[in-house]
Amino acid sequence: MKVLEMRGEDGLRLTFKGATDSRVTLERNLEPFLQALEAYAGEWMPDVVNGKRQRRYSRPSFWKALEERRDGNSTALGLYRTEWPALDMRLWLWFPPRSPELDIRLKVRPLSFFAEAERCRQFVEMVRSWVSHYPVTHAAAHSEDDAELAGEPRFGREMQTSIRDGFDKIYEVSWLNVFGPKLVEAVGRERMLSTPAHRVEELPNGSVLLVLWPTAAHFASDEAREAQARAHVHLRPDLDFDTVLRTLRERSATLAPVEPRFHPDVAPLLSHVVDSVAFHERQRKIAEFNAYQPPEPDEWLPASSALPTDVDDPVGARAHYGDLAEHLVALLHSKVPSVFDTSPESLTDVDFHFWQEEFPRVFEREHIDAHAVPAIGAYLGEVLVRHLGGQWIPRRKLEETQVLVGRRVWLPFVRASRYMRSCQSLLDFSLTQLYRVAERHRS
Structure with a gap:
């Protein structure tokens, strides 16, 4: 069974930590959780349960997974889907002597799935049911990307402080919120229940359920942001409405x-980079790359100005370049399988790998210059030879070695040296770009 990967779009994220009853069996403890999940999940109901191995979701497979993962005073499992929408749901249970607790982390993607009011209402009813059986200090569901921008769960605090204090005051108001009795009393029950919002409900255990807007997917609309700001400032009178709304x-x-509008010579590489950036930062990165213009490659000479070979054994020199290129294959083959292809596409994969690993920053300059630069230059030259009909013109000095393509000779080792100067240089002097330019000028 291949579960859907959680990548690409924003999603709805729920964080939930509720107390459980240590006096009853595990099955009785979790029966309300399962009943509400099965009653309200609908189209995002998990169909895979993962303990020590994956199984089709069923009550027996659920209990089997928890049994397999039992380790002292805790157990855990994962719940997923094989069809749209995607689900990543993790469940942890803690037992005495630790405080008995049910910890749920749930993500459903794409967020657009929750553009329908009825789906959102069903989700709220599920959480309401869970809270009724597993009292919480605070639970929330919101856009994952927006929650990251808000700084959840630290909200600007040091890690140890956030772990110690938890959600001890109203740092943020999410699309769906459950405030436990302690938070309600801190704010004032009357004030909490008079919050301007789509739904405000006092629960029998003293908690308050608050839903800002009918649909989770529309959280970023100006109307929803105004509602969010009004609710936040109502619960935190010390805050300024205009400041909160401006931030939202x-x-x-x-x-x-x-819309991506990348420079065409480096578009494949920049697309890889964007895909690796955290979801909540991607649009900003796309805008940055839309304005990015890499320097035009100047590691070339007119063919009429090519330096003649000055080596005694040109055939041996060309074989040596092949050996150097193989060094790069040996270095990267496990992390960049396409490096075996010695292709234009593999150049982009190599570019991205070095950028992702921050290679020029992490590794010692001495080793980069002595080993990485020659291997990269030779590999780039081999791609020019194999795919553009290039011809090596060997020279005693690697930096003078050329590859003749059409009416130009290219200096792959010079390019490699510039490429490895810094992490920014990996973009400014990418292998991908040089190949694209050489391809345009090969005739």
Whole structure:
């Protein structure tokens, strides 16, 4: 069974930590959780349960997974889907002597799935049911990307402080919120229940359920942001409405979709980089790359100005370049399988790998210059030879070695040296770009 990967779009994220009853069996403890999940999940109901191995979801497979993962005073499992929408749901249970607790982390993608009010209502009813059986201090569901921009769960605090204090005051108001009795009393029950929002409900255990807007997917609309700001300032009178609303609008602008318009010579590489960036930062990165113009490659000479070979054994020299290129294959083959292809596409994969690993920063300059640069230059030259009909013109000095392609000779080792100067140089002097330019000028 291949579960859907959680990548690409924003999603709805729920964080939930509720107390459980240590006096009853595990089955009785979790029966309300399962009943509500099965009653309200609908189209995002998990169909895979993962303990020590994956199984089709069923009550027996659920209990089997928890039994397999039992380790002292805790157990855990994962719940997933094989069809759209994607689900990543993790469940942890803690037992005495630790405080008995049910910890749920749930993500459903894409967030657009929750553009329908009825789906959102069903989700709220599920959480309401869970809270009724597993009292919480605080639970929330919101856009994953927007929650990251808000700084959840630290909200600007040091890690140890956030772990110690938890959600001890109203740092943020999410699309769906459950405030436990302690938070309700800190704010004031009357004030909490008079919050301007789509739904405010006092639960029998003293908690308050608050839903800002009918649909989770529309959290970034200006109307929803105004509702979010009004609710936040109502619960935190020390905050200024205009300041809160301005911050929320800035977050909406940061998350607004930006159409990629990358420089065509480096578009494949920049697309890889964007895909690796955290979801909540992608639109900003796309806008940055839309404005990015890499320097035009100048590691070339007119064919009429090519330096003649000055080696005694040109055939042996060309074989040596092949050996150097193989060094790069040996270095990267496990992490960049396409390096075996010695192709234009593999150049982009190599570019991205070095960028992702921050290679020029992490490794010692002495080793980069002595080993990486010659291997990279030779590999780039081999791609020019194999795919553009290039011809090596060997020279005693690697930096003078050329590859003749059409009416130009290219200096792959010079390019490799510039490429490895810094992490930014990996983009400014990418192998991908040089190949694209050489391809345009090969005739």
